[in-house]
Amino acid sequence: MSKILVVDDEPDISELISLHMMREGHECLCVTNGLQVMPTVLEHEPDLVVLDIMLPGQDGMSVFKRLRADSRTRSIPVIMLTAKSQVTDKINGLELGADDYLTKPFSPRELALRITAILRRTKKVTHVSEVKTGAFLLDRKNMKFFYHGKPIDLTTTEFKLLAVLMENTSAVHTRSELLREVWGYSDDVATRTLDTHIKRLREKLGEAGKHVVTVRGTGYQFVIDTSEPLTTS
Template structure:
């Protein structure tokens, strides 16, 4: 699964860099444009998944850009979040009327920004269809809510099922505890990150022999892999020499 692309249209380098750093740390791929001309060039090159658009820009304003992109068939469906120091109701309404999907007033917390980005992406994402995901001998059927390993039906709770489904949809990729909390439990739920460890343990137990497919990546998080690492057997100790062999 590709990292969601975020186009940051912001003329203040310090703010843009702070946003970009937090986005990268949270699994997004940020691109920065400092004015309307650069922003349009970036959009023409690659369509982002979401746009963070500052209201006050040199040249064409963010409000004008939002209207233009909403009128363009290619960019009309890209979520736009307005960033501005203007906080009164009239300005918020103006931004939304111009086509923005959401509105963040400066100064804002990075947690709020990330939550709003995820929220607009969820609203624009198509409903996930059922269907089957398979990794080696492990098969999950979302339509029938069944999991089998080596053709043996497994039993697990709903949270373990959702966790497994997400991991299988993004196989071989390492996910931090906070990422799993956001994607499996939802970013509106405030629970301890260690809760993830408990459910991973339960998931491994439910998978039985397939539990080794869920790997812990020290200092990073968890992943599911088709080729779990198996500890190499310890080297055999050299045999002691017998008196006869020593004499030989």
């Protein structure tokens, strides 16, 4: 499931897109005013943005330029929509770094498929090279971990463990899952090694160690917002 932001001032269009996206299993947000885009993107960190060029408040192309100017939003794929079908406009959009471009009227089904095609490629990128969540940066390429920009060096096992935990911060990772992913144990093994490594990880993370949260009876979870309560049943 991916999070998609639709920027369009025509409610009909937005609604149509939302409907199709949700049918594909995606989460969908809508904004109508260009000025709302940056704040919304920063808050919700969508996986993809569908952006209409014609907007009230702020021109769509300007919005796009601002998205590309900020390092926090630069890597988010953007699909542009427009009523104009002039080739020059299309080229303009693609040249600036848009990932795709559709002219109205378009088939919502086609949009959905183009979105899927782009997400299929980008999903890998964000998940494989670097995992960045809040003040944390997990750099797989150099096998380094940064907290607020400061490097913390971890052993191979610690790194793998943290990597699995950070891969999905919204899920609780069970003990057996972690033992499988990090240690390669296929069947359930009674061992306290996991506990020990969690402890060592917390030690090295120092103040940040509180983000590694125990879910009693199940496993562990990496939570970013520590004020947010856990979903305990």
